[in-house]
Amino acid sequence: MRGLLRRLAASVGIAKRVHPHGLRHTFAVELEQAGTPVTTISKLLGRSSIAVTARYLDHLTNGQAVAALEATGLPPI
Numbered sequence: 515m516r517g518l519l520r521r522l523a524a525s526v527g528i529a530k531r532v533h534p535h536g537l538r539h540t541f542a543v544e545l546e547q548a549g550t551p552v553t554t555i556s557k558l559l560g561r562s563s564i565a566v567t568a569r570y571l572d573h574l575t576n577g578q579a580v581a582a583l584e585a586t587g588l589p590p591i
Contacts (some may be wrong), residue, residue, distance in 0.1 A: 539570075546571050 515534050523532040538559065545555045558569035574582075 542567070542571060543575070 517533045556564045
């Protein structure tokens with residue numbers, strides 16, 4: 515799977531590292547942003563602990579950080 519993802523990424527010009535865990539993480543974050551309860555996400559990921567899933571999702575994405583910064587109304591640098 516890793517090799518396939520690497521080849522597919524290279525074939526479309528993606529220079530960034532692409533790996534299966536990244537897809538799993540993206541799936542979980544997309545579900546969270548769509549309003550899916552953490553209990554459901556935990557089940558879909560096959561996790562036995564909701565706490566682990568909550569910790570997995572407890573982060574601020576780059577896009578969210580930029581949006582929060584832009585919302586402050588600070589003058590541009």
